Amino acid sequence: MEIQFQYVTDADAAERAVEELRREGTLGFDTETTELDPYKGRLRLVQLSTGRNTYVFDVFKFGEDGRAAQGLEPLRELLADASVQKVAHNAKFDQKWVRHHLGCETNGVFDTYLASVLIAAGDSDRRHSLADVAKYFTDIELDKSEQISDWNAGELSPSQLQYAARDAQVMLSLHEQMADRLASDGLTEVAKLEFECLMPIAQMELNGIFLDAERWREQLAKVRVAQSKAADELQDMLSAGVAQASLFGRAEINLDSQAQVTDALINLGVPMPNSTRAWELQPLAEKYPVVGKLLEYRAVQKSMTSFGENILEYIEPKTGRIHADFRQIGAPTGRFSCSNPNLQQIPHDAAYRRCFRATEGKKLVIADYSQIELRILADFSGDENFIKAFESGQDFHSMTASQVFNVKPEDVTAEQRSFAKRLNFGIVYGVGASRFAMMTGLSQTDAENTMRKYFGTYRNLDGYLRESGRSVIDSRVARTASGRMLRLRYDENDRASIASAKRYGVNMPIQGTSADILKRALRLLHDSLAGTSGHLVNIVHDEVMVECDSAEADDIAVKLENAMVAAGGEFVKRVPIKTDVHIADEWSK
DNA sequence: GTGAAGGGCCAC
DNA sequence: AAACGTGGCCCTTCAC
Numbered sequence: 001m002e003i004q005f006q007y008v009t010d011a012d013a014a015e016r017a018v019e020e021l022r023r024e025g026t027l028g029f030d031t032e033t034t035e036l037d038p039y040k041g042r043l044r045l046v047q048l049s050t051g052r053n054t055y056v057f058d059v060f061k062f063g064e065d066g067r068a069a070q071g072l073e074p075l076r077e078l079l080a081d082a083s084v085q086k087v088a089h090n091a092k093f094d095q096k097w098v099r100h101h102l103g104c105e106t107n108g109v110f111d112t113y114l115a116s117v118l119i120a121a122g123d124s125d126r127r128h129s130l131a132d133v134a135k136y137f138t139d140i141e142l143d144k145s146e147q148i149s150d151w152n153a154g155e156l157s158p159s160q161l162q163y164a165a166r167d168a169q170v171m172l173s174l175h176e177q178m179a180d181r182l183a184s185d186g187l188t189e190v191a192k193l194e195f196e197c198l199m200p201i202a203q204m205e206l207n208g209i210f211l212d213a214e215r216w217r218e219q220l221a222k223v224r225v226a227q228s229k230a231a232d233e234l235q236d237m238l239s240a241g242v243a244q245a246s247l248f249g250r251a252e253i254n255l256d257s258q259a260q261v262t263d264a265l266i267n268l269g270v271p272m273p274n275s276t277r278a279w280e281l282q283p284l285a286e287k288y289p290v291v292g293k294l295l296e297y298r299a300v301q302k303s304m305t306s307f308g309e310n311i312l313e314y315i316e317p318k319t320g321r322i323h324a325d326f327r328q329i330g331a332p333t334g335r336f337s338c339s340n341p342n343l344q345q346i347p348h349d350a351a352y353r354r355c356f357r358a359t360e361g362k363k364l365v366i367a368d369y370s371q372i373e374l375r376i377l378a379d380f381s382g383d384e385n386f387i388k389a390f391e392s393g394q395d396f397h398s399m400t401a402s403q404v405f406n407v408k409p410e411d412v413t414a415e416q417r418s419f420a421k422r423l424n425f426g427i428v429y430g431v432g433a434s435r436f437a438m439m440t441g442l443s444q445t446d447a448e449n450t451m452r453k454y455f456g457t458y459r460n461l462d463g464y465l466r467e468s469g470r471s472v473i474d475s476r477v478a479r480t481a482s483g484r485m486l487r488l489r490y491d492e493n494d495r496a497s498i499a500s501a502k503r504y505g506v507n508m509p510i511q512g513t514s515a516d517i518l519k520r521a522l523r524l525l526h527d528s529l530a531g532t533s534g535h536l537v538n539i540v541h542d543e544v545m546v547e548c549d550s551a552e553a554d555d556i557a558v559k560l561e562n563a564m565v566a567a568g569g570e571f572v573k574r575v576p577i578k579t580d581v582h583i584a585d586e587w588s589k
Numbered sequence: 590g591t592g593a594a595g596g597g598c599c600a601c
Numbered sequence: 602a603a604a605c606g607t608g609g610c611c612c613t614t615c616a617c
Contacts, residue, residue, distance in 0.1 A: 254612095254613080256611090257614085258595095258597075258612090258613075260613095275597085276597080277598085278598075298597080298598080299598090302598060302599070302611080305611050305612075306609090306610055310610090327608095330609095331606095332607085333607060335607055335608070336608090337609070338608085338609080339608095340609095341609090341610085342599085342609045344599090344601070345598090345599045345610080425605090429606040430605060431605050432603065433604090434603070434604050435603095435605060436605095437604095495602075495603085496602090496603075499602095499603075504607095507605085507606045507607085508606080508607095511606065515607095541600080542601070543601085
């Protein structure tokens with residue numbers, strides 16, 4: 001079916017188009033670009049649709065540099081105006097291109113991609129491409145064959161323009177269906193939270209983070225030496241158990257093959273546990289030096305491959321920085337995930353983190369939430385003792401140790417604090433006594449007794465966790481403070497399946513509310529950084545990093561802390577929210 | 590050759 | 602009897 005559209009190629013037409021578009025409260029929105037990466041290609045088209053009429057702005061016709069094009073000023077104002085809603089699919093993509101190539105923000109966004117993910121509520125069978133979403137919510141079949149066509153062409157074909165117009169137009173019928181569905185699923189609030197977080201993330205990806213390649217290479221050189229030494233020594237030790245070794249010299253074993261390494265260890269008489277995972281091998285390391293060597297080799301091998309030369313290839317030549325991909329709903333809990341490269345798994349070791357640094361004349365302002373998940377749990381449970389431990393403002397693990405072991409805070413031993421700490425962390429994930437025993441070295445009985453004491457101290461926490469578990473199994477639904485939803489699937493005839501669903505369902509509201517809070521904080525931060533030198537450069541679940549002019553760092557630190565604490569306060573009412581903020585030259589604690 | 594699955598391990 | 606939640610990346614193995 002042909003779609004009515006107007007092709008906008010000059011300033012007068014642009015002005016008239018925007019005037020017409022402004023009469024609508026909601027517009028379909030899409031862009032066409034010559035590449036997928038805004039630093040590598042050009043923005044060709046911006047499409048805005050009222051449903052009846054669609055305007056296709058050809059950015060090329062307004063000059064070489066879209067940012068400098070005066071004729072596009074009305075369009076920029078319209079896009080930046082949050083009072084006009086723009087419906088787009090995966091809006092982060094369009095926002096990045098518009099920000100970089102037109103020089104303005106896109107505000108007031110409704111994202112059909114994120115809406116679809118929220119509605120799916122963790123169902124991994126559902127797909128979320130525009131074609132899939134259109135089919136699912138409106139039964140419209142979309143042909144995406146022009147998506148990969150040449151948007152660089154001097155003159156675009158009628159079929160290209162038709163395709164471009166249609167993608168913007170289809171957004172409106174999609175929006176109607178999806179807005180209703182969000183409302184009936186109780187997802188309106190979380191959707192707003194997600195949509196308002198899009199622009200901060202789009203901007204963060206454009207900002208990128210500076211990685212000092214020289215420092216990285218220096219570190220890598222050290223690791224290479226260690227790797228080669230460990231590999232050589234491990235090879236020698238393993239070969240001792242292989243028969244052919246004496247005949248043909250040293251038999252080469254693939255040290256990265258868990259099958260070959262396991263065989264070799266068995267030949268050497270090492271009693272092999274169920275797997276060769278580090279935590280299973282660790283206890284054997286003392287008696288069998290070869291096991292210790294294997295663990296040493298694995299560690300350096302991991303450093304060299306996952307955190308080696310490859311990450312340097314992600315440095316964008318145009319900016320000299322790394323622009324990773326952040327998936328806003330990376331996990332069904334609402335947490336972000338990050339890839340290409342994953343900046344959320346850079347080793348904590350200062351040798352790696354110090355390579356991520358502020359550029360000349362700049363500082364990094366780094367803030368992280370203190371015990372955010374435990375504070376959320378305390379709030380949800382309403383447990384007075386648990387809340388008191390936070391209200392005291394003292395070291396939380398010492399306070400809980402003091403309460404659980406019934407000693408004065410100043411008399412808590414290092415060992416008691418350590419038990420309390422590991423239990424505090426484990427509680428959020430639904431740890432059991434046997435796992436707790438495993439990680440502390442306590443006997444099963446002692447572990448059970450310690451946990452009994454813990455839950456005896458925090459009766460309402462125990463009650464909350466039980467009730468939460470019962471409720472998620474009963475209703476097959478879990479929700480965060482913002483209303484984010486997870487549907488649970490389990491086999492009711494399988495105890496293990498029920499137990500697993502229960503842990504997942506109990507954990508999700510806690511982990512997910514933490515994600516809610518971070519997303520709200522990013523919106524507040526984005527607004528308060530406007531007009532400053534501050535730029536968001538990285539986030540790691542409960543940590544936010546901003547780069548800014550050195551002279552402004554103190555001010556930015558206050559803004560960052562305020563945004564994070566205010567966001568926390570919107571979802572957590574009874575427990576104080578605390579952040580630790582510091583100013584540094586490098587990514588460090 | 591390519592891709593999926595599984596083991597292993599980094600982060601929070 | 603069970604045995605701690607979320608991700609991504611690298612490697613080997615194995616099927617096509």
